[in-house]
Amino acid sequence: MSFMEPSLLRTTVVGSYPFPSWLHHAVDHWNVFGSADQQEIIEDAVTVAIMDQIGAGLDVITDGEQTRLDFNLSFYGFLEGISLESASPRRWGPPAHDQRGRHAIVGPLAAPRGLGTVEDFERLKRLNPSQEVTLKASVPGPYTLSGRLIPGGSYTDRFAVTEALLPLVRKELEDLVRAGCSELTVDEPSMSCYAHREDAHRLVDIFNRTVEPVVGHCRLSTHLCFGNFKGHAVGLRRYAPMFPAFMEMKVDEMHLEMASREMAELDIIASLSERFHVAVGLVDVKSYFIESPELIADRVRACLKYAPADRLSIAPDCGLSQTARWAAKAKLHNMVAGVEKVRQSL
Numbered sequence: 001m002s003f004m005e006p007s008l009l010r011t012t013v014v015g016s017y018p019f020p021s022w023l024h025h026a027v028d029h030w031n032v033f034g035s036a037d038q039q040e041i042i043e044d045a046v047t048v049a050i051m052d053q054i055g056a057g058l059d060v061i062t063d064g065e066q067t068r069l070d071f072n073l074s075f076y077g078f079l080e081g082i083s084l085e086s087a088s089p090r091r092w093g094p095p096a097h098d099q100r101g102r103h104a105i106v107g108p109l110a111a112p113r114g115l116g117t118v119e120d121f122e123r124l125k126r127l128n129p130s131q132e133v134t135l136k137a138s139v140p141g142p143y144t145l146s147g148r149l150i151p152g153g154s155y156t157d158r159f160a161v162t163e164a165l166l167p168l169v170r171k172e173l174e175d176l177v178r179a180g181c182s183e184l185t186v187d188e189p190s191m192s193c194y195a196h197r198e199d200a201h202r203l204v205d206i207f208n209r210t211v212e213p214v215v216g217h218c219r220l221s222t223h224l225c226f227g228n229f230k231g232h233a234v235g236l237r238r239y240a241p242m243f244p245a246f247m248e249m250k251v252d253e254m255h256l257e258m259a260s261r262e263m264a265e266l267d268i269i270a271s272l273s274e275r276f277h278v279a280v281g282l283v284d285v286k287s288y289f290i291e292s293p294e295l296i297a298d299r300v301r302a303c304l305k306y307a308p309a310d311r312l313s314i315a316p317d318c319g320l321s322q323t324a325r326w327a328a329k330a331k332l333h334n335m336v337a338g339v340e341k342v343r344q345s346l
Contacts, residue, residue: 008309009300009343010059011336012279014223014255015138015185016319017049017064018328042067047127052325056332057340060134060183060313063124065321067116075145078115079168081107082149095230105152109164115139115172118179125180137181138223138319139173141188142166143206159202166210173214183219185255186211192224192242193235200245208250221253221279228318231286239265247275255279257317259299260286266302273307281317282338283331288323290330296338309346314339 019027023045026033033041049064068074076084082103090099121137128135142165146158155161169186176184191203211220224242227234239256246254254272258264258281269278282299283291296314303312314335320328 007059008346009339010313011057011339012060012136012313012315013053013058013062013332014315014319015062015065015136015187016068016321017052017062017066018320018323018325019066020045020048020325023066043123043127046123050124050128052329053332054130054133056329057336058133058332060136061128062136062138063120063127065120065138065319067120067123075115075140076103076148078111078113079109080112081105081109096232097227097229097234100148100229102148102150104150105155105161107153109155109161109168111168111172114175115168117172118175121176121179121181134183135181136183136185137176138185138187139169139176141186141191141207141210141222142169143203144188144190145169147190162206166206170210170213173211177214177217181218183221184214185221185223186251187223189223189225189227189235192239193227195246196236196238196241200242201248204245204248208248211250215250219253220251221255221277222249222251223255223318225255225257225281225318228285228322231322233260233286237261237264239268243268243271247272251276253277253279253313255281255313255315257281259284259291259317263299263302267306269303269312270306273311277311277313278307279313279315282314283316283335285316285318285320285323285328285331288327290327291334291338293334293337293341296335297341300339300342304342309343 026041045066046063049066053061083106085101085103088099088101117137117139124135142162145165146161149161151157151161155164188207214220226237254276258266272278280303282296300314
């Protein structure tokens with residue numbers, strides 16, 4: 001399937017998938033393993049994520065972001081010019097976003113080795129056993145990446161940090177497309193979290209300059225949600241402040257979080273589907289209520305009142321990394337089953 005070929009009600013995911021329990025244990029004891037052991041652990045974890053997604057019947061899969069052992073050991077670990085701070089600023093009490101560490105900038109920001117996603121995508125291609133699925137890579141955009149960096153030196157504020165990160169992310173996107181990635185998500189949840197208080201047109205300009213080299217060279221999407229660290233949102237959970245400005249984003253598909261918000265603002269997909277493909281989140285990754293296939297089918301039919309089937313994809317609200325694996329497996333399986341019920345009636 002070419003990257004722009006339409007299909008009816010594609011089933012997809014945002015990017016992340018739960019770690020197997022043994023991977024959590026391995027991460028906590030990472031230094032006791034040799035390099036060959038570590039490589040085996042990573043490949044086994046990616047294989048598990050692939051097979052769970054294929055077993056659910058998804059049309060589009062990822063590597064489950066199994067190498068992003070935590071954000072420090074993934075993207076920030078590839079950056080020069082920062083001092084990694086692994087300690088949580090708040091260690092006790094209810095889990096929330098303020099327990100995530102931030103990193104000081106100590107020099108010019110650079111990523112001479114890239115950001116690691118090309119190697120991840122090459123591994124996904126090698127380990128994937130199916131010719132029936134589309135492989136997708138996900139990369140955080142520069143505005144979201146800037147959120148864990150403390151402005152300093154010549155980087156006077158978050159937007160200055162963002163501008164420094166922008167060419168690094170842009171090159172990563174180019175390298176992914178060059179590696180054969182035909183489906184690519186640039187995740188900018190910080191944009192959707194803070195659009196109500198920032199200049200939405202400025203955010204769109206940042207996004208469009210980031211993706212400019214790969215527009216038209218892959219199926220390009222973005223994920224707009226309201227945060228999911230430890231299963232908690234952080235932003236004002238309304239899409240209205242983003243539009244009409246976000247209509248100018250240069251993407252093929254927009255992904256919206258709907259299930260955890262009781263399908264609020266669903267009618268917005270009518271105008272969005274005139275310009276983009278729309279991926280609608282119909283599975284709540286923050287809840288351990290397992291949506292039945294019948295409930296998913298009802299939600300799909302509600303979407304079809306506003307947008308045609310060939311402009312819709314169905315997905316979970318967000319990445320599944322903060323959801324237990326047993327629940328994620330059940331939710332994905334039922335999501336696909338519910339979509340299939342509707343497909344049979346089209």
